[in-house]
Amino acid sequence: MALTGLEIYKLLPQTNCKDCGYPTCLAFAMKLAAKQAALKDCPHVSEEAAAKLESASAPPITLVELKGDDGAVKVGNETVLFRHEKTFYHKPGLFWRLRDTEDGDELKRAAAEADAYHVDYVGIDLYLDGFAVEAASSDPATFNAAISAVKSVSKKPLILIAPSGDLAKAGIEAAAGSRPLLHAANGENWEEMAEVAKEAGVPLAVQAEDLDGLAELTQKLKEAGVEELVLDPGVTSYRDSLEQLTSIRRLALKQTFRPLGFPVITFPGANSEVDETLLAAEQIAKYGGLIVLEEFNPASLYALLVLRQNIYTDPQKPIQVQPGIYEINSPDENAPLMATTNFSITYFSIANEVEGSGWPGWLLVTDAEGMSVLTAWAAGKFDAERIAKDAKTFDVEGKVSHRKLIIPGHVAVLSGELEEEMPGWEIMVGPREAVDINSYLKAMWSN
């Protein structure tokens, strides 16, 4: 938790020498608390106080970064329990688990297929974040070969599931040049694992039966010099996951409990009794960090990636749709043309209705700075001038042969002005709600 100005003041020399450029230590402390000054500006602060101030300003949940030969995944550094309080910052990484007991060619085939997986969601490119390669063979050479096989077809970040120092070393060697997560240190092997992680400069996952065990281990590992840690609480069910992950997040945020101030790794498919997709969905909503899937299924992965995108959207900055002219149901030059704003929900509800109705149509999505029709209109971001301008920018005249533009019923008042701005066009006032588009078109659009 961040310190208040007064708490910081107590740690300063309190001599008011002004060397920092502020009239008093207290004034400087206030600036520090507001993050408008840097501690190094006071040349007199004691080492001990500096260390205290530094650790107090460290984020309550450590940021952990995995790097592949190309691409990176960052998790942690979250600041709230509920997305509406601010936002969730670092999307959980979705990984697919591969085992080194699989034949090399098969590994390559599988990894290449998953590596090539991309889906487009409102113009956002969604994909799997990486692979977790497991030393299921317990043989360092086999593990090394499997990692090399995966790396030969994918540059994505890796998690190395290697429960001993020897295996970890073999894995790190094969993954040279990248920054994998090593999984995992436990009560028995933590010293050797810490050594490998420290030497390679990679993050390390920590495994224990319960939160007490996890906290004890992270302390030991920190003392051993490994700072970037990931917690594996070994959850295997919906309830267990919700309770443990909520507890970890609360301890980190509400009590600044450093020993558990790390992101979490989970394996929602580890328990065959559980529906992997639904547990992964729960973990995306409730405090997951790295999520390792047992199964790679494009349909389920698509649903999970979209959920992740939605939950991690900044509530203050809703997803906007790229302004432009959108085709629905392969329209031709006679299809109706409808104008709307680029607020994602507005766009989707309209696109959806038109799509579902079976009508081919053109949607002119104007740049209303991501506001809904009524809000944008009230704010002057969806007026006749803008609509006319975007109609020109996106060349609607080249798309349709008719000259009829349907505007949302909520902005019926714009029709007169718009007819002036767009000479030769007939402005039609459409329905207020998207659900009524089908019946509106049935009644009003004749071709």
Next chain:
Amino acid sequence: MTIEIPKEKYTGAVREVTLGATADEGGTRAHTLTIGGESTLPYLQFEGTIPNRPALALEIRDRKPDDWSPLLLQAWGEAMDDPGEWAKAAEAAGADLIYMVLSLTDADGEPNTPEYARAAVRKVLDATSLPMAVVGPGQAEIDNELIVPVAEEAEGERLLLGICEEKNYRTIVAAALAHNHLVQSKTPMDVNLSKQLVILIHDMGLPLERIVMDPTTGALGYGIEYGYSVMERLRLAALGGDQMTQQPMLVNPGEEAWRVKEAKVGEGVPENWGDWERRALDWEAVTAIALVHSGANMLVLRHPETLRRVRSVLDDLLGSQS
């Protein structure tokens, strides 16, 4: 080191609402269904009690719908041709209640009639002994025209009637008052609007114990995050003691999810969308699970397989129940 799990102390709880009436209570249902009552955030039993499980409803129509996904037609088969048979099939699939939506028109496009709606509801009441919700097609005048006779027909059954919206709630609330039913109060993804409509309905004399709040949700990929956060905020307000946010929440992931392309369409979509049936089922189930975690007390679903999957999640979250 022994770590104490940080627990929150809440001053409020979700209100309990009971649907359905048995013979003793003036109805004909085999049992009643109570939702709400929890004094903690979703499924955090270490800090509060959750006396009632969320109810899982299956949606049926008064006639076979024209625009449902072929996957749903496949799942329900011939049962869809008759509302009574459909209700029985929904009961057999494990529904806690039947959520019946009246159609705007008949199969030939002629307006639905009060006589037809009344008869269809009667059929369902006779075919199953589950508690039941009946809502109109969603157009104010027609809703009122259809729901009033339904309320009369089902006198005393404590149906959940809908849909009450800000522009149109008086007639339905009056019918609920006159014939001992409950209402669904639906508002567009906004905490204050949710509260306001509950207040308006309550002001007409309907006890809070007979109002279920529908904060509206979007499907996965289509605005679910708005509904999700509105629900979380409503629930936190309820636990914080804000009386008019304490109604149990109903959401309709079935309708929302099955409306979108990902669920509805099998052809002409990107290859990486994967297998159609799996995608469609995941779309509905993942939408539902996200809403389970944002506080839903009643979920209306469309596919029996989704009900089975969501049920098994709830069984684990709350401990299975016979």
